[in-house]
Amino acid sequence: MGGEMAKHVMLVEDEPNIIEAIRFILTRDGWRVDTHSDGQTAIDAIGAANPDLVILDVMLPGRSGYEILQELRERPATEGLPVLMLTARGQTKDRETAERIGASRFMTKPFSNAEMLEAVRDLARA
Amino acid sequence: MTSLNLLVAVCIAYVVFLFGVAFIAERAAKRGQGGWLRLPMVYTLSLSIYCTAWTFYGAVGYAARSGLEYVTIYLGPSIVMVGWWWVLRKMVRVGRSQRITSVADLISSRFGKSNTLAVMVTLLAVVGTTPYIALQLQSVTLSFATFAAADARAPLSTDPNSNALAVAAGLAVFTVIFGTRNLDANERHHGVVMAIAVEAVVKLFALLAVGIFVVWGLGGGVSATLDRIDASTLGTWQVDGGRWAALIFLSAAAFLTLPRMFQVLVVENENEDHLRTAGWAFPLYVMLMSLFVVPIAVVGLDLMPEGANPDLFVLTVPLSQGQEGLAMLSFLGGFSSATSMVIVASLALATMVSNHVVMPLWLRFSTAGATRSGDVRNVVILSRRVAIAGVLLLGYLYYRMSGGGAALAAIGLISFTGVAQVLPALLGGLFWRGATRFGAMSGLLVGFAIWAYSLFLPSFGPAIMPPGLLESGPWGLGWLRPQALFGIAGLDPLVHAVLWSMLLNATTFFVVSLVTFPSPLERLQGAQMVNVFDHSMSPRSWQGGAAQSEDLLIMAQRILGSAEAQTLFRSEAERQGIKGYLPEPSPEFLQRLERQLSGSVGAATAHAMIGQLVGGMSVSVQDLMAVADETAQMMEYSSRLEAQSQELSRTARQLREANDKLTRLSVQKDAFLSQISHELRTPMTSIRAFSEILRDMELTEEEQNRYASVIHDESLRLTRLLDDLLDLSVLENGQVSxxxxxxxxxxxxxxxxxxxxxxxxxxxxxxxxxxxxxxxxxxxxxxxxxxxxxxxxxxxxxxxxxxxxxxxxxxxxxxxxxxxxxxxxxxxxxxxxxxxxxxxxxxxxxxxxxxxxxxxxxxxxxxxxxxxxxxxxxxxxxxxxxxxxxxxxxxxxx
Missing domain, CATH: 3.30.565.10 (Histidine kinase-like ATPase, C-terminal domain)
Incomplete structure (x- = not known):
C-alpha cells in the first residue's frame, strides 16, 4: 500500500453483525470503511463521502438497493462508481436485475471473507 | 183500412222477436247447448237469403213483365245444388281446412295470399253488392209506402227516405250486435244464422199464404186459375234461348260467388254433410217460393187497375181485397227477405273490408300498437263495425242517388253479373293447379272493366253514360259501343255483357296463368286446395302421382339446402332412369324424402309437409300433436344444450379463477421462499464471516469472545426462525393438536x-x-x-x-x-x-x-x-x- 492514501469504501447495510464483520475484514486489509444503514439517505451519504467503492445491500429499510443503484447511475458524479451488490435472496432474477441496472459485481450472502476481499480489490483497482 | 200505426207496431214487434231469436241462439251456442242450431235444416233455411226482396216481390213483377223467365233465377242455384254439389263440397272443405273467411280470402289464399287480389275482389264485391242493398231498402220503403197510401189517416209527411234510413240504421245495429261478437270469422254467427232461418220460414209462409189466397180465394181453385193463366199471355213459353242460358248461368255463378252466399254456404257451414240435406231441401224451398208466382201475377194483372206496379202485387192484391192481416203477413215476408239479405251481405262485406283493406293499412301505418294483441283485436272489431255501418250507408246513398226508379230485377241482374266475374278465378283456383295470381288478377280486371263499361255504368242512365256514347261508341269507334262490343250488335244488353265479360275474363285468366309462374306459396296453396280430397288413406305410405316433383324439390331445397336436395333428387331420377332432377314421385321415393326431411325438421313435420304437397291434405290433429311433440323435444334438447353450455362456461370460469388463485399462490410462494431465503441467509452470513475471522485472523481474546457470542446469537436466531416456520406450517395445515x-x-x-x-x-x-x-x-x-x-x-x-x-x-x-x-x-x-x-x-x-x-x-x-x-x-x-x-x-x- 505504501504511502498511498487508504482507499475509501462505503458500506450500505442494515444488519449490525454483517456490518461488523465486513468492516473488520476490510479494515484489516487497509481500507477505510464508512457505513450507512438507511436506504432513504444513502445516496446523499455516498455523494458526501465520495468513496472509491460502494458495497450495497439489496434489502434495506426505506429504499431498496436497486433503487439506490439506479439513482447513482443516473448521476454524473457517481455514474462510473464501482458498486458491489449483496443480496440474501439469491435468486437468478435478482442477479439479472442487478446487472441490468448496472451493478459492477453481484454477491450472494453468505460469502467467504476471501471472496469479499478479492471482489473489493478487483473493483477498486479497475 | 189497415192502420199504419199497427203496421209499425207489428214491424217493431217482429224486429224485437228477431233480436230475441238471435240472442237466445247466441247464448245457447255459447253454453254449448245449441244442438238444434246445427241442424241441417237450419243450414238449408239460411241459404234462403238467396231469395231476397227481389225474389219475394220482384219475381211476380218479373213474371208479369217477362213471363216465365223469372224461373231462371231459381233454376241456376237449383242446378248448382243438385248438379254441382261437388263444387260446393270442395269450396266448403277448402273453406274449413284453410279457415277461409270470405270469397276474397279464398281467392287471395289460393293465389299465394296476395292481398292485392283480395282488395280487388273486395272492391268488386262492394261495388256489386251496394246496388243490391239499395234494392232491399227500396223494397221495404216501397211496401211501406203502399201501406201508407192505403191508410187514409196516415200523415202525409211519411217520408220514404227517412224510412229507408231508419231501416238501414236498424239493420246496422242488428248486424253489429250479432255479427261482430266473435272475432274469429270461423266461429259462426249462430244468432244471425238462426234469425235468418226464422225469416226464411216467415217469407215462405207469407208467400204461400198469399198464393193460396189468390188461387183458392180469388182464382176460384186450381183449375180455374190454370184457365186464367192459359188465357193470359204469361202462359205462353216465350223462350229466348240466349237470355235463358245467360240468366241460368248468371244465377248459378252468383249463387257461388255472392259474398252473402259464400258467407252462409261456406263460412257458416257447420258440417259438410249438411250439403246433402241442402242438396234436395233448397231446390224444394225455391220451388215452393216460385210456385205461386205466375198465379199471383196473372190474378194481379186481372184485378189491379192499369198501371199498378206488378212488383208489389204480393202486397197490393190482398190489400185491395181487404185482407189486412194477410197483407201484413206479406209485408213481413218481404221485410224478412230484405233484412236477412242486408244483414248477411253487410256482415260478409265488412269481414272482407276489415281483413283485406283496413287491417293491412292499419298494420302498415301503426308500428307501435301492432305488437299488443289486445289492440289488434279491438281494431279488428272496430273496423268491422265501422265497415258494416259504412256498407249500409253506401247502400242507402245508392238508394237515394238512383231515386228508386229502376225496376227491381234489373238492379239484381247487374249486381249478379258484376259478382260473377269472380267465378273464373274461383273455379280455376279450386280445380286447376296451373292457375296463377297474375292470371286471376288480369282476368278479374278485364271482366270488371267490361262489366262496368257495358252494363253497370249504362244503368245509371244519361247522367253517367251519355247517349252519344251508347249510339256510336267513344271517339266514334263503333266497335267500342258499350252495348255492342266488337261489332256484335242486336244482343240483349245483359246477355251481351255476360258473354263478353265472362268470355274475356276466363280467357285472360287462362292465358296469363299459362305464361306466368306461380310463387312457392301459390304452389303450396294450390296443391292444398286442388288436392283437398286426395287425403291418403294409409297415414305412413304415400300414393304418389298427385304430387309434383318440382314442388317437392322446391320444398326440399328450402329445408335441406339446394346442393343436398338436388343430389337426392338426381340420384333418385337416375335410379328411375329419368334424366334431370325430377324423378317420378313414387311412394318409395316419397318415403325416402320424408326420412331425409325428418332429419332436419322432425318426422311429424316432414310427414305433414309432404302430406300437404302430395295429398293436399289438411294437417290432422294427430299430425299437429306430433309436430308439437317434436318441437317440445327440440326445445327441451336445446334447453339442455343451453344448460350444458352454461355449465361449461361456469366450469371454465371456475378453472380460470382457480388458475388465477394458483398463479397468485405461486407468486406468494416465490415471495415466501425469497423471504425465507433472506431470513436464513442473513444470520448465516454473520456466522460464516465471523467463523472465518476466528479461524484465519489474529485476534485479541476480547475480540474472540465477542465474535463467538455473535455466532452464538445468530445461531439462536436461526433456530428460532426455523421453529417459527415449522410452527406456522403446522398451524396452517391444520395438523396441530x-x-x-x-x-x-x-x-x-x-x-x-x-x-x-x-x-x-x-x-x-x-x-x-x-x-x-x-x-x-x-x-x-x-x-x-x-x-x-x-x-x-x-x-x-x-x-x-x-x-x-x-x-x-x-x-x-x-x-x-x-x-x-x-x-x-x-x-x-x-x-x-x-x-x-x-x-x-x-x-x-x-x-x-x-x-x-x-x-x-x-x-x-x-x-x-x-x-x-x-x-x-x-x-x-x-x-x-x-x-x-x-x-x-x-x-x-x-
Missing amino acids: LNIRRGNLSVVLDQAVASASAGEGGRRLEIRRDKAQEDQVLASDLDRLAQVFINLIANARKYCDATQPRLTIAVSRREGGVVVDFIDNGSGIPKEAQDLIFEKFSRLGEQKAGGAGLGLAICREIMTRLGGDITYLPGQGGAAFRVRLPAHLALAAQ
Whole structure:
C-alpha cells in the first residue's frame, strides 16, 4: 500500500453483525470503511463521502438497493462508481436485475471473507 | 183500412222477436247447448237469403213483365245444388281446412295470399253488392209506402227516405250486435244464422199464404186459375234461348260467388254433410217460393187497375181485397227477405273490408300498437263495425242517388253479373293447379272493366253514360259501343255483357296463368286446395302421382339446402332412369324424402309437409300433436344444450379463477421462499464471516469472545426462525393438536409476562394489568394462548417507541366471550400497514429486533384454531391488539 492514501469504501447495510464483520475484514486489509444503514439517505451519504467503492445491500429499510443503484447511475458524479451488490435472496432474477441496472459485481450472502476481499480489490483497482 | 200505426207496431214487434231469436241462439251456442242450431235444416233455411226482396216481390213483377223467365233465377242455384254439389263440397272443405273467411280470402289464399287480389275482389264485391242493398231498402220503403197510401189517416209527411234510413240504421245495429261478437270469422254467427232461418220460414209462409189466397180465394181453385193463366199471355213459353242460358248461368255463378252466399254456404257451414240435406231441401224451398208466382201475377194483372206496379202485387192484391192481416203477413215476408239479405251481405262485406283493406293499412301505418294483441283485436272489431255501418250507408246513398226508379230485377241482374266475374278465378283456383295470381288478377280486371263499361255504368242512365256514347261508341269507334262490343250488335244488353265479360275474363285468366309462374306459396296453396280430397288413406305410405316433383324439390331445397336436395333428387331420377332432377314421385321415393326431411325438421313435420304437397291434405290433429311433440323435444334438447353450455362456461370460469388463485399462490410462494431465503441467509452470513475471522485472523481474546457470542446469537436466531416456520406450517395445515385445559386467564397472562420479559434485559417495558378483570375461567389450549400473549408483549417491548414504554392489558366480557386488549403508548401502526401486519414476513420499520416477521401470522393462526380471533384496534393512541376468545371457551367466573 505504501504511502498511498487508504482507499475509501462505503458500506450500505442494515444488519449490525454483517456490518461488523465486513468492516473488520476490510479494515484489516487497509481500507477505510464508512457505513450507512438507511436506504432513504444513502445516496446523499455516498455523494458526501465520495468513496472509491460502494458495497450495497439489496434489502434495506426505506429504499431498496436497486433503487439506490439506479439513482447513482443516473448521476454524473457517481455514474462510473464501482458498486458491489449483496443480496440474501439469491435468486437468478435478482442477479439479472442487478446487472441490468448496472451493478459492477453481484454477491450472494453468505460469502467467504476471501471472496469479499478479492471482489473489493478487483473493483477498486479497475 | 189497415192502420199504419199497427203496421209499425207489428214491424217493431217482429224486429224485437228477431233480436230475441238471435240472442237466445247466441247464448245457447255459447253454453254449448245449441244442438238444434246445427241442424241441417237450419243450414238449408239460411241459404234462403238467396231469395231476397227481389225474389219475394220482384219475381211476380218479373213474371208479369217477362213471363216465365223469372224461373231462371231459381233454376241456376237449383242446378248448382243438385248438379254441382261437388263444387260446393270442395269450396266448403277448402273453406274449413284453410279457415277461409270470405270469397276474397279464398281467392287471395289460393293465389299465394296476395292481398292485392283480395282488395280487388273486395272492391268488386262492394261495388256489386251496394246496388243490391239499395234494392232491399227500396223494397221495404216501397211496401211501406203502399201501406201508407192505403191508410187514409196516415200523415202525409211519411217520408220514404227517412224510412229507408231508419231501416238501414236498424239493420246496422242488428248486424253489429250479432255479427261482430266473435272475432274469429270461423266461429259462426249462430244468432244471425238462426234469425235468418226464422225469416226464411216467415217469407215462405207469407208467400204461400198469399198464393193460396189468390188461387183458392180469388182464382176460384186450381183449375180455374190454370184457365186464367192459359188465357193470359204469361202462359205462353216465350223462350229466348240466349237470355235463358245467360240468366241460368248468371244465377248459378252468383249463387257461388255472392259474398252473402259464400258467407252462409261456406263460412257458416257447420258440417259438410249438411250439403246433402241442402242438396234436395233448397231446390224444394225455391220451388215452393216460385210456385205461386205466375198465379199471383196473372190474378194481379186481372184485378189491379192499369198501371199498378206488378212488383208489389204480393202486397197490393190482398190489400185491395181487404185482407189486412194477410197483407201484413206479406209485408213481413218481404221485410224478412230484405233484412236477412242486408244483414248477411253487410256482415260478409265488412269481414272482407276489415281483413283485406283496413287491417293491412292499419298494420302498415301503426308500428307501435301492432305488437299488443289486445289492440289488434279491438281494431279488428272496430273496423268491422265501422265497415258494416259504412256498407249500409253506401247502400242507402245508392238508394237515394238512383231515386228508386229502376225496376227491381234489373238492379239484381247487374249486381249478379258484376259478382260473377269472380267465378273464373274461383273455379280455376279450386280445380286447376296451373292457375296463377297474375292470371286471376288480369282476368278479374278485364271482366270488371267490361262489366262496368257495358252494363253497370249504362244503368245509371244519361247522367253517367251519355247517349252519344251508347249510339256510336267513344271517339266514334263503333266497335267500342258499350252495348255492342266488337261489332256484335242486336244482343240483349245483359246477355251481351255476360258473354263478353265472362268470355274475356276466363280467357285472360287462362292465358296469363299459362305464361306466368306461380310463387312457392301459390304452389303450396294450390296443391292444398286442388288436392283437398286426395287425403291418403294409409297415414305412413304415400300414393304418389298427385304430387309434383318440382314442388317437392322446391320444398326440399328450402329445408335441406339446394346442393343436398338436388343430389337426392338426381340420384333418385337416375335410379328411375329419368334424366334431370325430377324423378317420378313414387311412394318409395316419397318415403325416402320424408326420412331425409325428418332429419332436419322432425318426422311429424316432414310427414305433414309432404302430406300437404302430395295429398293436399289438411294437417290432422294427430299430425299437429306430433309436430308439437317434436318441437317440445327440440326445445327441451336445446334447453339442455343451453344448460350444458352454461355449465361449461361456469366450469371454465371456475378453472380460470382457480388458475388465477394458483398463479397468485405461486407468486406468494416465490415471495415466501425469497423471504425465507433472506431470513436464513442473513444470520448465516454473520456466522460464516465471523467463523472465518476466528479461524484465519489474529485476534485479541476480547475480540474472540465477542465474535463467538455473535455466532452464538445468530445461531439462536436461526433456530428460532426455523421453529417459527415449522410452527406456522403446522398451524396452517391444520395438523396441530390442541391441548384443551381449564385455567384462569390471569394465570396465563402471568406466565406470558414472565416469559416475554426473560432475557430482555436492555429495554424496560411497564406493563399495566387489572387482576380483578383478569379473573376469568377458560377452557382452551392455554399454552397456545400464552404463546399469543407472549408475542404481543414481546412486540410491544421491541417496537414501542415511547420514551417510557408502557403496555396496558385490559380484559372485558363482550357478547358472551372474553376480550383481551393489548395497548401500548407508542406511535402505533400506520393505517396503510394495519392490514399487512398479520401477513408473513411483514416486518415494519427499521428496527432489527431479531424477529423474522412471523409472530403475528402465527398469532392469527393460533386464534383461528382456538375459535377466536386477533385484530388490530385502530384509534387507541399506540399500537393496540384485541384478542377475542369465543363464548363457549369463556366459562363463567367462579
